[in-house]
Amino acid sequence: MSLHIESVSKVLGGRTIVDDMDLVVETGQLVSLLGPSGCGKTTTLRMIGGFLKPDSGRLLIDGQDVTGISPERRPTAMVFQNYALWPHMTVFKNIAFGLRLRKLPKAEIRAKVEEVLNTVNLSHHIDSYPGRISGGEQQRVALARALVLEPKVLLLDEPLSNLDAKLRERVRDDIREIQQRVGITTVLVTHDQDEALSISDRVAVMTGGRIDQYDPPAVVYRAPRTKFVADFVGTMNLLTATVHGDQLAVGEVKVAFHGEAEDGEQEIGVRPEDVKVSADADGPATVTRVIHRGHYTELVLSLGEERLRAFVSTGAELVEGTAVRVEIARAAVWEAS
Ligand SMILES: Nc1ncnc2c1ncn2[C@@H]1O[C@H](COP(=O)(O)OP(=O)(O)OP(=O)(O)O)[C@@H](O)[C@H]1O
Ligand SMILES: [Mg+2]
Known part of the structure; x- marks a missing residue:
């Protein structure tokens, strides 16, 4: 069942x-609306839900x-932000509530609740109260x-906003699998x-009530269409640099460049x-910080006045103060906004 949002304001x-938002969600797809607090995500969702x-x-x-149909007659169902379960009702009653409103026969309600609990792997909690099950199970x-x-x-x-980091990943995978x-x-x-990147078929990156980019996760990450997307999704070094063939001048410092960008000054x-980093006593850059991230190491490099972040494999013998040579393997260039 596809969803079309047409010029909605x-x-x-x-x-x-x-x-003036446009968005098409194809049948069976999971699409994320991703954006900073206050950019209009909930407002959009509430309009879809009626x-x-x-x-x-x-x-x-x-x-x-x-557009003109009330929420309960619309073929949508919404799980609200920070929406808790009713604590005084069992899991069964919580789930059955909407079906009771629809005045379905008791036996049918029972069957449907049992089936859906099976889908989310919680059959054993049918008679539990929400307070007695874990946060992930409540979700x-x-x-x-x-x-x-x-x-x-x-x-x-x-x-997933109410769950701690570990649980968030697990329930996230559960949601994707069930979906x-x-x-x-x-x-x-x-x-x-x-x-958003890990569970979506496509991600709509929003800012100020508009969608800046709507693409599969890999495209959003590798080819951000605007500076906002580049900055919001993942870690990104934003630089003003002068491209000259396979060289890039960052301030006074020149580094090897293997990406694709037109010659001249570019953002x-x-x-x-x-960012490829190798120790080189004559290198133009210096390691100013080493941050251990577990399976990789984050380096902060200084290239003259500019700072550049690099992720390198753990175990590289780079310490603060090491002089290094820098190569840039690829770069994103976006449309001027
Ligand atoms: N009823 C209202 N009257 C006035 N302003 C509102 C109303 N509802 C929402 N807003 C404003 O609209 C903006 C977008 O709100 P919305 O809830 O859609 O943001 P959001 O992207 O979901 O943010 P968050 O990530 O914090 O949940 C906010 O600035 C909010 O204050
Ligand atoms: Mg919101």
């Missing part, structure tokens, strides 16, 4: 929060215009509560680029893993 409190009416534009699900119950309504489009607003198994079209909101972005 929303003004709240006198400010344009969502600005909790907020767009000022202009249309929303289509499976080709059908749903899966919240997911089950949405899935049981058999929506065509599943909407998840920061579903693929059920084959449900999903829009997930997050401000965590790592999360470029260089991923730390694309």
